[in-house]
Amino acid sequence: MPTTTPLTLTTWRDHDEEVLQLPVMSPLVTVVAESATPAETAAELYGKGVRRVTLDRPADLSGATGARAIVSTMLLVGELTSWGIVVDWDVALGADPEVWRSFNHLHPPRQILDTQNAEDIRQEWRSTFYVGKCVYRKGPGFVQVRDRRAGGLLARYTLDDPAYLEAVDRLSAGCPADAVPSAVLDHLVGESLAGRAGQLAWWLPYRVHRWPWPSFAV
Numbered sequence: 195m196p197t198t199t200p201l202t203l204t205t206w207r208d209h210d211e212e213v214l215q216l217p218v219m220s221p222l223v224t225v226v227a228e229s230a231t232p233a234e235t236a237a238e239l240y241g242k243g244v245r246r247v248t249l250d251r252p253a254d255l256s257g258a259t260g261a262r263a264i265v266s267t268m269l270l271v272g273e274l275t276s277w278g279i280v281v282d283w284d285v286a287l288g289a290d291p292e293v294w295r296s297f298n299h300l301h302p303p304r305q306i307l308d309t310q311n312a313e314d315i316r317q318e319w320r321s322t323f324y325v326g327k328c329v330y331r332k333g334p335g336f337v338q339v340r341d342r343r344a345g346g347l348l349a350r351y352t353l354d355d356p357a358y359l360e361a362v363d364r365l366s367a368g369c370p371a372d373a374v375p376s377a378v379l380d381h382l383v384g385e386s387l388a389g390r391a392g393q394l395a396w397w398l399p400y401r402v403h404r405w406p407w408p409s410f411a412v
Contacts (some may be wrong), residue, residue: 196310200228223394231367245280249271249283255287262394265391265394271283284306299327327341328398336357337354357375357378361379370394374395386398
């Protein structure tokens with residue numbers, strides 16, 4: 195789901211900050227096309243060898259930048275994280291600082307803005323993050339979620355109800371909240387499997403592209 199002003203991404207072919215200082219490691223600039231989905235953008239960047247991305251504006255969960263900007267940015271950060279791409283991004287958590295715990299499966303932000311105890315939150319986020327903390331995979335007639343965002347304890351969800359499967363398909367690209375049955379959306383939001391921003395909603399877990407070893411890591 196694109197924003198009204200496309201994101202500009204600065205990209206590199208290596209994730210290591212020291213390596214990026216070498217003269218041969220010049221960054222590239224990519225303007226995300228409004229027609230591209232976050233999943234398409236992340237897959238294309240990974241396929242081109244991109245391993246680090248900087249977003250040109252923060253994700254403002256207070257809603258000041260509009261719901262479309264929130265949803266598209268958070269989906270993109272999730273898609274980039276799922277490929278193991280390092281993401282330099284900033285986030286304003288809004289009125290509820292604890293909301294970060296629903297997003298701690300995303301690559302830790304560079305800065306947390308306008309939030310009390312921002313540095314403590316950032317450090318905890320960084321120290322507890324790993325790729326695959328909250329992931330999903332699709333099989334024939336089901337979606338399975340493996341979620342370790344709550345202190346490392348594994349929560350597993352298997353969704354096989356057609357209403358839920360359709361909801362996941364819609365939410366994974368971002369959609370109007372009223373495009374999902376209210377009871378289904380309320381349930382998914384209550385389990386921190388979906389997020390809401392204004393009249394829009396999106397799916398929080400990201401896809402498994404490469405199963406980690408050992409598998410108990412997720």
